[in-house]
Amino acid sequence: MDLSIIIVNYNTKQLTLNCLESVYQSITDYQYEVILVDNASRDDIVDVVRNTYPQVRLIANTVNLGFSKANNQGMRITDGRYVLLLNSDTVVETDTLDIMLRFMDEHPTVGASGCKVVLPDGSLDKACRRGFPTPSATFFYVSKLSKFFPKNSRINAYHREDLDPNEAYPIDCLVGAFMMVRREAIDQVGLLDERFFMYFEDTDWCYRLQEAGWINYYYPKTTILHYKRASSRHKPFRIIYEFNRAMALFYNKHYKSKYPIWVTGLMYMGIGAKLFAAMTFNVVSKMIKR
Known part of the structure; x- marks a missing residue:
């Protein structure tokens, strides 16, 4: 085969x-x-x-x-x-x-x-x-700064829009x-x-x-x-949680031991803030639709 x-x-x-x-x-x-x-x-x-x-x-x-x-x-x-x-x-x-x-x-x-x-x-x-989600690549991606520098290989290191x-x-x-x-x-x-x-x-x-x-x-x-996210679109809260949990798991597995504790602290804070913002947006959106 x-x-x-x-x-x-x-x-x-x-x-x-x-x-x-x-x-x-x-x-x-x-x-x-x-x-x-x-x-x-x-x-x-x-x-x-x-x-x-x-x-x-x-x-x-x-x-x-x-x-x-x-x-x-x-x-x-x-x-x-x-x-x-x-x-x-x-x-x-x-x-x-x-x-x-x-x-x-x-x-x-x-x-x-x-x-x-x-x-x-x-x-x-x-x-x-894509590039690997290193702490710097994750920061530029989550902060949306990468959108302003799409052809910069360092700032857009995650989506690599500098590549054809x-x-x-x-x-x-x-x-x-x-x-x-x-x-x-x-x-x-x-x-x-x-x-x-x-x-x-x-x-x-x-x-x-x-x-x-x-x-x-x-x-x-x-x-x-x-047809992206076809199987997950009906469970947004679970999907939001799993995405952010997976991000933290990947960081802990591959990067935590390679960076100082303050970088790890910033990563956790960023992931937590992203999770909270996404959950809040989801709740507000549902309330508005009602």
Whole structure:
């Protein structure tokens, strides 16, 4: 098996069916398999997939285990030379799998690769090629200062808008919506860290891959469509909390020991302030809508 594609579904029935249809319309000589992990969706997606795509390998969870655990469930039953994390709210082009697999075969030092990801309005999903969220990069991002200096590689070190999205290059972070990873790299660094329920698990994986000597590569010679946050839009408070918790977890895991205590204090204060502001905005918005 050349490629094992893992799709995690949570209440995104139609989007997931669209994603599967796009995958099975792929034109390639490579062999691939699809593993769908359902996180206790409240619809009949499992039965529909069994009837419509009997070739899909299904894992039906009775509770929502989160993105990391569900992907790891899928990875544990795969044997492809490459593993592709693919969001359920994406649509791939007919040549996407072929182009990315050929790229990986031709570049054995690349541990993980990602293609160009665009949103429904045609704009770039900035998450598809990012820098690591170092304390300085996080400060400029959270404070919004990066918006005023989009071409400054130091100030815009997180979203890297100084880089041409149509050019190929090594990059710190790819996005878990489409991330193709070499089996040897996974064997070396391990699976996703299951402490991340959702958010930053892809960043953490990219960090560990790079630390182990692998190259993460952005390769925009093919494009996918991403209907972002489709499975999370109905639970804003949980999503806000998980994002900020994941940010703190990533900092504690990779940066806390490398920076003085005052930097850690500022990071905690910033994350706390961001969480409070987001929660407050959410409450006020709901009150206004009423």
